[in-house]
Amino acid sequence: xxxxxxLFSSADAPSATKSMSIALESVEGAxxxxxxxxxSTDREIDLYELEELxxxxxxxxxxLRKVKKAIQHSFLVVTMWEQRGTQRRLxxxxxxxxxxxxxxxxxxxxxxxxxxxxGFGKALMKHIIKKLRSEDISNITLFADPQVVDFYRxxxxxxxxxxxxxMFWYPD
Amino acid sequence: xxxxxxLFSSADAPSATKSMSIALESVEGAxxxxxxxxxSTDREIDLYELEELxxxxxxxxxxLRKVKKAIQHSFLVVTMWEQRGTQRRLxxxxxxxxxxxxxxxxxxxxxxxxxxxxGFGKALMKHIIKKLRSEDISNITLFADPQVVDFYRxxxxxxxxxxxxxMFWYPD
Numbered sequence: 001x002x003x004x005x006x007l008f009s010s011a012d013a014p015s016a017t018k019s020m021s022i023a024l025e026s027v028e029g030a031x032x033x034x035x036x037x038x039x040s041t042d043r044e045i046d047l048y049e050l051e052e053l054x055x056x057x058x059x060x061x062x063x064l065r066k067v068k069k070a071i072q073h074s075f076l077v078v079t080m081w082e083q084r085g086t087q088r089r090l091x092x093x094x095x096x097x098x099x100x101x102x103x104x105x106x107x108x109x110x111x112x113x114x115x116x117x118x119g120f121g122k123a124l125m126k127h128i129i130k131k132l133r134s135e136d137i138s139n140i141t142l143f144a145d146p147q148v149v150d151f152y153r154x155x156x157x158x159x160x161x162x163x164x165x166x167m168f169w170y171p172d
Numbered sequence: 173x174x175x176x177x178x179l180f181s182s183a184d185a186p187s188a189t190k191s192m193s194i195a196l197e198s199v200e201g202a203x204x205x206x207x208x209x210x211x212s213t214d215r216e217i218d219l220y221e222l223e224e225l226x227x228x229x230x231x232x233x234x235x236l237r238k239v240k241k242a243i244q245h246s247f248l249v250v251t252m253w254e255q256r257g258t259q260r261r262l263x264x265x266x267x268x269x270x271x272x273x274x275x276x277x278x279x280x281x282x283x284x285x286x287x288x289x290x291g292f293g294k295a296l297m298k299h300i301i302k303k304l305r306s307e308d309i310s311n312i313t314l315f316a317d318p319q320v321v322d323f324y325r326x327x328x329x330x331x332x333x334x335x336x337x338x339m340f341w342y343p344d
Contacts, residue, residue, distance in 0.1 A: 146335035166338015
């Protein structure tokens, strides 16, 4: 995938993103749109912008107070941004809960429809996996909707390994 | 289940358990063994005692440093104890990771073989569910080994609801 080749150092970040320059990591994307795509682990996210992203993929609204709390208490939050000149746009999001030792569970993986089927979701997931592995987390899990099971399988996720079943509790 | 009827207030706790009296909750068990069974959310757990419990059910050893870290960073830790006179014995354990808002995932559910098939595992799980619900967690999940899927199903857990699959990442 040729467009994942260029690097975008934090020193190049325009002023609008300076506050998150520490969180800027290896920036893996420079799309063919005359823009850059980069990842951040900064948690200072505009919740309305996040809500807009989630609405774009058809997710139902959630109380912002709870979304904020969930972000605060996630082990890892990764956002994906398109930078075009001084403008940046939130195009992807994911987060993981964890015990900081053995297990992590990835939640809320979302990529804006304009950026789907172009490798951005895969890049986002690979970034999260790399981060979790670098924290010595050995067991990376998630719960996949039926339509994305194959997407995750191609990334190395197995469903029901050795018969282990993902289960959800529902009140009687 | 008649033996879940008596209460054991923290004031009755012998000196050995005083340090955890704050964490003592409604104590639900008084078994027919001339002893009481109670739950605690205290995280000051003797890691060797926990390791012994896990060994008793055949789990492989894990580095105590990581177990300690995982306990520290779990959202909820529930231990189950048998109290007999001034002696107490760790007979069950479980913990949950969470984002403190939407999702919790239950890990490491263990009940000592001497106490299995007598309702103690069910009571432990019900205690955890109650705790998570009281924290306004709406989505309670877990990954169940094949031999315990039916156990969790009887507690109200559903496997693969609406085709959602539990998935685990494995390195290529």
